Amino acid sequence: MHGIEDLCEKCEEVMQPFLDRVLSDTERAEAERHLDECGYCRRRYRFEESLRQFVRGCCEEPMPVELKRKLAALRTPLT
Amino acid sequence: MGETARDSEPRQLASEARDRVRFEEEALELADQVYRVARRLVSTREEAEDLMQETYARAFRSWRSYTPGTNLRAWLLRILTNLNIDRGRRKQRAPAEQPLEEGDYYLYNRLEQSSRDGNVDEERVLERLSQGDVVDALSAVPHDFRDVIVLVDIGDFTYQDAANILDIPIGTVMSRLHRGRRILKRELAETAGGGGE
Numbered sequence: 001m002h003g004i005e006d007l008c009e010k011c012e013e014v015m016q017p018f019l020d021r022v023l024s025d026t027e028r029a030e031a032e033r034h035l036d037e038c039g040y041c042r043r044r045y046r047f048e049e050s051l052r053q054f055v056r057g058c059c060e061e062p063m064p065v066e067l068k069r070k071l072a073a074l075r076t077p078l079t
Numbered sequence: 080m081g082e083t084a085r086d087s088e089p090r091q092l093a094s095e096a097r098d099r100v101r102f103e104e105e106a107l108e109l110a111d112q113v114y115r116v117a118r119r120l121v122s123t124r125e126e127a128e129d130l131m132q133e134t135y136a137r138a139f140r141s142w143r144s145y146t147p148g149t150n151l152r153a154w155l156l157r158i159l160t161n162l163n164i165d166r167g168r169r170k171q172r173a174p175a176e177q178p179l180e181e182g183d184y185y186l187y188n189r190l191e192q193s194s195r196d197g198n199v200d201e202e203r204v205l206e207r208l209s210q211g212d213v214v215d216a217l218s219a220v221p222h223d224f225r226d227v228i229v230l231v232d233i234g235d236f237t238y239q240d241a242a243n244i245l246d247i248p249i250g251t252v253m254s255r256l257h258r259g260r261r262i263l264k265r266e267l268a269e270t271a272g273g274g275g276e
Contacts, residue, residue: 012183
């Protein structure tokens with residue numbers, strides 16, 4: 001017999017492969033079944049998705065214009 | 080060399096010059112995206128700028144070894160990560176200290192505990208983290224794990240591309256990515272859920 005806590009633990013274990021879409025069909029279906037009935041896990045999955053987006057956003061740092069010019073200057077001159 | 084070969088030489092050179100110019104233009108168009116990854120692979124902006132220039136200098140020199148139609152951004156980042164390792168960042172086989180790692184729910188649980196009503200509003204929780212917190216937490220993740228997170232989660236590379244860029248098996252990419260994200264979340268929990276309240 002598996003209690004709900006075992007199922008949540010399993011769900012936590014497969015969260016990353018689930019969100020990366022690399023779970024097998026069977027594992028995916030199993031996780032989805034649990035997520036349908038478990039708000040605890042559902043909230044944590046949703047949070048992970050927003051967190052990933054947030055981390056990406058935080059890493060946006062435009063390239064300095066000066067660097068762009070330096071890179072272009074490295075091109076082979078046309079003869 | 081025969082007559083014909085000599086005659087066709089200028090045309091060959093012209094076509095080669097065209098290919099080279101096209102390569103250089105495509106590589107430069109990707110520079111913003113390459114920089115975004117480079118910037119998070121190293122600690123300072125200066126290092127990232129040096130690394131970019133070395134990478135593009137080498138890429139422009141060895142453009143003939145790029146196979147047209149393949150992923151140019153991945154090709155450039157392979158050069159960049161190799162140069163980064165050459166610059167003195169030796170491949171760390173076994174980190175001296177094992178990074179601390181918790182489960183995937185750890186950060187959320189910590190935030191939930193520290194919020195007043197015990198109810199985590201995802202949007203509001205994320206607002207508690209600043210860009211600086213995230214950048215600091217990411218740089219606290221050991222290199223081997225960070226490289227993979229940066230390539231996949233920030234650079235949008237597939238597992239396979241990341242494996243090619245870093246010259247490691249795809250299984251290693253996956254395990255480092257999964258552990259790395261947990262390490263990152265633990266670092267974030269220290270920043271966001273740790274102090275303050």
